Amino acid sequence: MSQTLKAVRGTRDLLPPETALWNRIESTARSVFARYNFGEIRTPVFEDTALFARSVGEETDIVSKEMYTWEDRARAQSEKTQTLTLRPENTAGVVRAYIEHKLGETGQLQKLYYIGPQFRRERPQKGRYRQFSQIGAEVIGPPSAGSESPLRDAEVLEMLATLLDELGIKGWTLELNSVGSAADRERYNQTLREALIPLAPKMCVDCRRRAVTNPLRVLDCKVPEDQPIIETLPRIYDSLDEASKAHFAAVTATLDAAGVPYTRNHRLVRGLDYYTRTTFEFTHGGLGAQNALLGGGRYDGLSEAIGGPRAPGIGFAMGEDRLVLTLLAQELNQKSAPPQVDAYIAPLGESLNSAALALARELRHTGLYIELGEGSFRLKKSFEAADKTARSIVILGEDELQSGILTVKTFATGVQTKVPRAELAAFLAEPLKG
Numbered sequence: 169m170s171q172t173l174k175a176v177r178g179t180r181d182l183l184p185p186e187t188a189l190w191n192r193i194e195s196t197a198r199s200v201f202a203r204y205n206f207g208e209i210r211t212p213v214f215e216d217t218a219l220f221a222r223s224v225g226e227e228t229d230i231v232s233k234e235m236y237t238w239e240d241r242a243r244a245q246s247e248k249t250q251t252l253t254l255r256p257e258n259t260a261g262v263v264r265a266y267i268e269h270k271l272g273e274t275g276q277l278q279k280l281y282y283i284g285p286q287f288r289r290e291r292p293q294k295g296r297y298r299q300f301s302q303i304g305a306e307v308i309g310p311p312s313a314g315s316e317s318p319l320r321d322a323e324v325l326e327m328l329a330t331l332l333d334e335l336g337i338k339g340w341t342l343e344l345n346s347v348g349s350a351a352d353r354e355r356y357n358q359t360l361r362e363a364l365i366p367l368a369p370k371m372c373v374d375c376r377r378r379a380v381t382n383p384l385r386v387l388d389c390k391v392p393e394d395q396p397i398i399e400t401l402p403r404i405y406d407s408l409d410e411a412s413k414a415h416f417a418a419v420t421a422t423l424d425a426a427g428v429p430y431t432r433n434h435r436l437v438r439g440l441d442y443y444t445r446t447t448f449e450f451t452h453g454g455l456g457a458q459n460a461l462l463g464g465g466r467y468d469g470l471s472e473a474i475g476g477p478r479a480p481g482i483g484f485a486m487g488e489d490r491l492v493l494t495l496l497a498q499e500l501n502q503k504s505a506p507p508q509v510d511a512y513i514a515p516l517g518e519s520l521n522s523a524a525l526a527l528a529r530e531l532r533h534t535g536l537y538i539e540l541g542e543g544s545f546r547l548k549k550s551f552e553a554a555d556k557t558a559r560s561i562v563i564l565g566e567d568e569l570q571s572g573i574l575t576v577k578t579f580a581t582g583v584q585t586k587v588p589r590a591e592l593a594a595f596l597a598e599p600l601k602g
């Protein structure tokens with residue numbers, strides 16, 4: 169016997185009724201994005217590997233150990249053998265597209281959103297998968313379009329607060345920080361490196377290594393014994409230049425004025441190299457170790473780093489899988505009823521199957537949600553199936569077909585009613601009747 173094949177580790181099948189929740193999340197996001205004047209961009213799922221190396225950064229975990237990369241062999245003389253990578257994130261692809269399509273030449277701010285799968289070879293656990301879906305957006309443009317303004321940062325954060333509220337996510341926290349310019353970060357790295365010389369020997373093995381290779385990453389350490397030591401380290405804010413401090417002050421003042429709550433997190437340096445100035449995450453206590461619902465920040469030098477014009481920008485990506493987990497946990501507490509269709513049509517005998525499909529077609533065309541039964545079922549079995557999926561059952565026997573009067577039973581009230589076929593759609597459309 170051949171071995172059963174399963175979905176690959178870290179990937180999942182999404183099934184109904186959960187997929188209805190995914191669709192609701194996506195349509196709420198699309199409607200909020202539209203209100204803020206964002207348009208959708210769809211970039212390829214794979215890109216030249218060099219794109220991620222030059223944007224996300226060669227030294228990051230994502231690029232150094234988590235990417236799905238392969239050699240794509242030339243198949244014709246006109247082709248070159250290339251190294252390709254399944255996108256681990258979408259900001260790099262969006263900025264590449266911005267450059268490739270010369271969107272900067274419009275002189276306008278580009279406000280682009282995306283929804284789609286990303287791929288990282290991480291250790292799978294709750295809320296962390298190897299294929300996961302992000303809902304993200306980027307605001308990018310030439311400085312003359314106002315792309316550097318702190319108002320853009322505050323508007324993106326205010327939009328996220330609105331979106332999470334409209335999705336019904338309760339109890340989120342916005343954590344905010346600034347990592348300054350590339351030069352500020354380099355200065356801070358040096359400061360940290362020196363501060364860690366006497367401290368690292370007392371810390372975990374990872375921190376001992378990071379203290380030398382990438383001191384900034386020490387701030388991500390979760391080992392409880394290391395926390396009091398990390399709290400004593402110099403803060404990145406003190407390494408920022410005056411312009412970055414002023415930018416941060418303007419962002420927080422604008423958020424205060426708009427009434428968007430946030431907390432400062434001095435350790436929020438984020439795991440991607442392209443960030444400058446504002447960085448943020450929205451976290452949720454119900455998620456456990458992978459508590460970031462979303463993350464983002466400003467990336468004023470990214471376009472230039474991949475060969476484009478100066479095009480400062482800010483954006484974010486939400487982990488859609490984590491939004492679903494959070495909403496499912498909330499709904500579990502509320503004991504919501506399973507989704508139901510308006511009616512289940514039960515043909516009494518296989519000879520009535522085609523008449524039943526014709527009736528279902530008629531009703532579905534009026535916009536009703538209909539489940540179609542099967543004539544070979546006994547009536548008891550049809551009733552059981554209907555009770556699980558529908559608000560009512562419509563019996564279709566030879567008599568009903570001839571007379572044009574159908575029998576409808578409404579489960580919530582237990583009432584059975586005779587309804588002329590011409591009035592059936594209107595009857596079923598009223599929840600308390602149908």
Ligand code: HAM
Pocket residue numbers: 256257258259288290295296297298299300301302304305306440460461462463464465466482483484485486487488489490
């Ligand atoms: P990121 O922090 O790497 O940022 O990912 C953003 C969000 O994607 C995370 O907060 C999390 O919710 C979700 N996520 C990441 N990895 C996984 C995973 N393995 N399984 C499930 N969910 C995951 C970025 O990707 C940046 N491109 C965000 C950005 C846009 N910055 C500026 N513009």
